[in-house]
Amino acid sequence: MESTTSLKFLDALNISEVPEGSNKAITLFGQSLLVCHSGGVFYTVANRCSHQQQPLEGGRLRGSFLFCPLHGVRFDLRSGMPTGTLTRTPIKTWPTRVEGECVQIAEPPDSDE
Ligand code: FES
Numbered sequence: 841m842e843s844t845t846s847l848k849f850l851d852a853l854n855i856s857e858v859p860e861g862s863n864k865a866i867t868l869f870g871q872s873l874l875v876c877h878s879g880g881v882f883y884t885v886a887n888r889c890s891h892q893q894q895p896l897e898g899g900r901l902r903g904s905f906l907f908c909p910l911h912g913v914r915f916d917l918r919s920g921m922p923t924g925t926l927t928r929t930p931i932k933t934w935p936t937r938v939e940g941e942c943v944q945i946a947e948p949p950d951s952d953e
Pocket residue numbers: 889890891892893894908909910911912913926
């Protein structure tokens with residue numbers, strides 16, 4: 841399991857801005873990220889589908905999965921891995937945690953962006 845102790849987390853938004861079962865696009869680290877709240881857990885992934893590069897904001901959530909609103913590819917929010925035949929390219933994920941009322945996001949240690 842990936843250690844998060846050395847990561848530098850930034851305050852991204854208040855937990856009330858992303859109610860359970862919803863997602864919200866924000867700009868952080870110079871790019872569009874999608875914060876998802878599903879099953880009591882917050883996840884952060886790239887707000888861009890790896891199929892036709894469309895925004896993932898507004899996609900349906902089920903457990904730890906997000907469905908692209910355009911063609912329905914299912915992404916695992918924990919790994920970014922897609923399911924199905926439309927794309928085999930994972931979307932990027934960011935370590936995410938909750939501190940008090942704040943959702944915090946960190947750049948992954950292997951980030952090159
Ligand atoms: S653009 Fe997301 S599945 Fe096609």
